[in-house]
Amino acid sequence: MESALGQPNFISVAFFFLFVVLTLGITYWAAKKTKSSSEFYAAGRSITGFQNGLALSGDFMSAASFLGISGMVALKGYDGIIYAVGWLVGWPALMFLLAEPLRNLGKYTFADVLAFRLKQKPIRIVASIGGILVTITYSIAQIVGSGKLINLMFGLSYEVAVVIVGGVMLLYVLFGGMIATTWVQIIKACLLLFGVTLLVILSLSVFGFSLENLYGGVESKFGRAALEPGGLVANPIDAVSLGLALMFGLLGLPHILMRFYTVPDAKEARKSVAYATTFIGYFYIIIPIVGFAAAVLIGREQIAGIDKGGNMAAALLAELLGGTPFLGFIAAVAFATILAVVAGLTLAAASTISHDLYFNVFTEGKASEEKQVSVAKKATVVFSIVSILLGILFKDQNVAFMVGLAFAIAASGNFPALFLSILWRGFSTMGGVWSILVGSISATAFIILSPTVWVDVFKFKEAIFPLKNPAIVSMSLAFIVAFVFSKLFPDMNAKERYESEKVRVYLGVGAE
C-alpha cells in the first residue's frame, strides 16, 4: 500500500486550519467574557456536568492513548488491551474518594484543599512544587509526541511542529483562559470519539461486522499469541505497581483536578465524573478494534516500518479505509488532541504559579483581581516557552517514560496528602509537607534507578531499583511519612479547623 503519510497533504492541512480557526473563534468569544480571576481559572463556575464530563475526557484522552494504544494492540496484540484497561479504572476511584470534597473545599487548585486547614505558606509552596513537576513532565511528553507525530504525518520538521503546538496553545490559554480551554477540549473530545467510532465501523464492515471474523483474521495472520497476554504483566508486583500509578496518578493530576472548580456544585462535579467515565470507557473498549484491524489489514511490518512504536497504525488504517480525506481528518484530530491536553496543562501550571505562589504565598492574599489575572497570563507565557524549549531539548527522550514519571509523581506526591487532608483529623502541616516532598522525590529517584532509565537509557547492566514503576513503594512511603510527621509534629489549629472543613466537605455549606 502506498501511503500519503509524511507528505504535507492539502486535506489534512485544511482540516487542521479549520479546527484552529474554529477554536480561535471561540477563544475570541471567551476573551470578552474573561475578566475576573474566577472566569480565568474556573470559567466562572458556569460549566454544566455534561460539558465538564466531555471536557474531562478531552483533557485525559491524550495522543498517547489514541495513537499509542491502537499501535500497541497492532504490534503486540493483547498486551495493549491490558494497558487500555488501566487508563480507565482511576475514574471510579476519583468519584468515590475525591470529586465531591474537592469541589466543596477548593477554589482554583488542588492546593486550596490542602491549605484549607493547614498552614498556608509551607503547604502551598510544596504543593506547587509537586504540581509543577507533574505538569511539566506530562507536557514534555505531549510536546515530544506531537513533534514526532507532525513530523511523520505532514513532513514538517520537529522543531517547527513544536513551536506551532506551543504557539496555538498559548493563544487559547492566554486570551480565553478556562472558558476557551474547556471548549477546545469539548470539541476535541467530540471529534476524537466521532473519528474513532467511524474508524471502528469502517473496520468492522470489512469483517462483516463480526468480531469473531476479526479475531479469526488476527489468529490466521499472527497466530494465537496475538490474542493472548504476553510479557507485559509477567511480574505481578510490577503489574500491581503500574496499576496503582495509573489509578491514583489520575487522582493527583493538577489539570484534571482543577476541572472540578468549573462546575457550580458537588452534584455537577459528580455528574462530570459519570459522563467522563462513560465517554472514556467507551473509547478504551473500542480502541483495541482499531489496533487489531490495522494489524490484519495493513500488517505489522508496514506499521512498524513507518514508526517503531506503532503510533501510525490508526492513521494508516484511516487512509486504507477512507482514503486521503479520512487520513487528513484523523491527522487533524490527533493534532487537536495534543493541543487540547497541553492547553489544559498550561492553564493548571499558570494557576498554581499565580494563585498558590503569587497570590497566597508572595502577597499573602492581598493582590487585586487584575493583578492576579495579569500574573497568571505572564505565567502562561513563561510556562509555554519553557515547555517548548524543553520539548526541543528532550527530542529523543522516550515518551512513555515521561508519562510514567508524571503519573508516579502524581500518585505518590499529590494524592496521599490530598486524601489524608480530607479524611484524617490528625493530619498536620509537617505531615503534609514531608509527604509531598518524600513522595515526589522518591518516585523520581526510583524511576531513575529503575530498569526503564538505569538500564534502557544509561545502559547499565543491572537496575538498582527492581520495579519498572515505583508507585507501590513511593506511595507507601508518602503515607508512612505523612503519618509519622503528623504524630511527631501535631497541629492544633488544623485539628480545630477540621470541624468547619467537615461541614463544607459533606454539606457543601460555604463552598464558593
Add this chain to the structure above:
Amino acid sequence: MKSKAHELIESPEFKKLVRTRWIVSFLLLFLLFANYYGFILIIALKKEWVVERIGQFANFGLIAGAGVIVLSWILTFIYVIWANRVYDKEVDALKSKLEGGR
C-alpha cells in the same frame, strides 16, 4: 430548630451521614480493586484461565478486558444513583437545620 455548625457535627445524624458516605465509597472502591487487580493478577498468575476459548476465536481474556471497563462504569453509576437518591436528601435535611445555612 436551627443549630450551630459545632452542634451539627456532634449530632448523630451528621455522624451517620459521614459514616455511611465512606462505607459506600470504600465498599465500591474495594469492588473496583477486586475487579481490576483481580484481572491483572489472573493474567500474571493464572494465564491459562484467560487463554481459554469461548466461541471459535475469541477467548475469556478479550471479553474480560472489556468486562473490567464495563464493571468499573457500573460501579460509578451505582455511586451516582446512591448519591442522588440517599445522600443528597440527607444533606438537604441537615442543611435546613443549620443556622444561616442555605
